[in-house]
Amino acid sequence: MVIHQQNRTQAHTGTPALAICLSFILGAVLMLNACTMPGGDQKISKIRLSIQNTLPIQRKKVPIVLTGAQLRKVNPDFTFKAYSVVTGKAPREVMIPAQADDLDYDGERDQLCFLLDLEPEETKEISILYDPNVKATLTLDINKQTRAAIFPELDVVAALESNLIAYLLKPNGAFIAYGKRRAELFSVDTMFQPELDYERPLSPELRHHFENNGIILSQQVQVEIEKPEQQWVVRDLENQEVYFVRKSYNTETGLEQEPTTEGQLDIVQAIGLSLNALLKPETPEMVPLNHSEGLIGCGGIALWHKQAREMIPLPTEGDYVRILADGSIRSIVQRIVPEWNVQGEIYRLTSTVFIYGENPWVEHHIHIDGDLITDYAIATGIPRLNGAYGEDRKQGWIRSWGTDPSDIDTLGVALIALTGREVQDTNLTAADNASDSSLLPVILVPNAEGRLNYRTFAIWGGGIDGIETEAEFAEHVQITTTALKTPPHIKFLPKEEEE
Secondary structure, eight states, rough: EEEEOOOOOOOSSHHHHHHHHHHHHHHHHHHHSSSSTTTTTOOEEEEEEEEOOOOSSOOEEEEEEEEEHHHHHHHHTOSSSSEEEEESSSSSEEEEOOOESSSSSSOOOEEEEEEEEEEOOOOOEEEEEEEETOOOOOOOOOOOOEEEEOGGGTSSSSEEEEEEEEEOOOOTEEEEEEOOOEEEEEEEEEHHHHHHHHHOOOOOOHHHHHHHHHHHOSSSSSEEEEETEEEEEEEETTEEEEEEEEEOOOOTTBOOOOOSSOOOOEEEEOOOOOOOGGGGSSSSTTSSSOSSSSSBBOOEEEEEEEETEEEEEEOOOOOOOEEEEEEESSEEEEEEEEEEEEEEEEEEEEEEEEETTTTOOEEEEEEEEEEOOTTTEEHHHHHHHHSSSEEEETTTTTEEEEEEEEEESSSEEEEEEOOOOOOOOOOOOTTTTOOOOEEEEEEEETTTTSEEEEEEEOOOOOOOTOOHHHHHHHHHHHHHHHHTOOOOEEEEEOOOOOO
């Protein structure tokens, strides 16, 4: 296996303080869209668009991806060399962290990506500010939430993570998911819940509890409701720290305490980016969510022989891997098998895996150059956990519920196919797949262009985004599928008249 590790998206600025300083300078310059640039009379250019959530559900950290071709169709002089993404209208524009990536590996950035929160049926106006005259390229990773890397010590092709989950990509095509155990900080009385429910500024009394536990909060603290009367997020914007607040559970019954009676609010923190912890002999903060043996694992792929009903692993020689992005918003790993011999026919396989910050899923894009022989398809799947599982072939999802391999914390795993076709087969028995009876296989057929896409995610009870019951997880899968197959509506807006 030949491995090429090239990072085209991350600029090293020396120190975090310098990076933050440069970010504010760049943002301030580009947000002055009514002013001229120093040393010239060229105004900052702007592309305006509206993004509409057409669903009656709240959507958080939705990836919005725009191509350079789309943006240049609106403004032919658009450039990724100096840009900023903002929401709202002047003078109350707010910067949104964004990154630009080179997905076709030609040395030029071709996609813009940012994450957006949308309330039910909300429409937000977004502006992309840029200066077409800037020659140098400046990229900054502020509050980095994803990472992609290559670790030969782990005997894997590559690894990638968000702040919620990590995946190791094995040479045979299998994926191993790792949950990130939350750091338990302290607990407070439920008397503080009203200020969280109404997203008020933290009271001096609640701040005092943080200080007593060695945490000094800045004055720029924002409260978000994650789940009404149950879960909240406290963001310290200045210190770039995130804390999670959860209603305590009765350890004897497993039932949630009543909101206005006894109980506590538990304050926890995510361990953040932590792939390097896997290099230690013991890594209690990183917990494998599926077994490392066998094929597929959690959302990996193998070749599927239809008649023999068996899986064939990917070749482990003659392939190469490249890191397309290692950014604050998303990271991307691409694996290419240039000469994949399938029954004497030669194919080119391209497997591209995306992960986004503050999201628990990975998206897998597969492209097979050439018409796959009729006897073969692509096999993927999720772990068969020790609880129940369900599927909906028409919508293209399968889910499994139970506990993690240690049988301690709850675990829900799901796969959603994005090909537009029904899932071909999700009912293989142990006899059909004797080599790995712990797997729920999904057989997918590439479209006419040789492409298929799907998302896999795991919600782990020991992590920040845990779910406690099967019913809640089933609802989460259905909502996620609906949101995934109904992306926000993006509309480019006409240019504003110059004052």
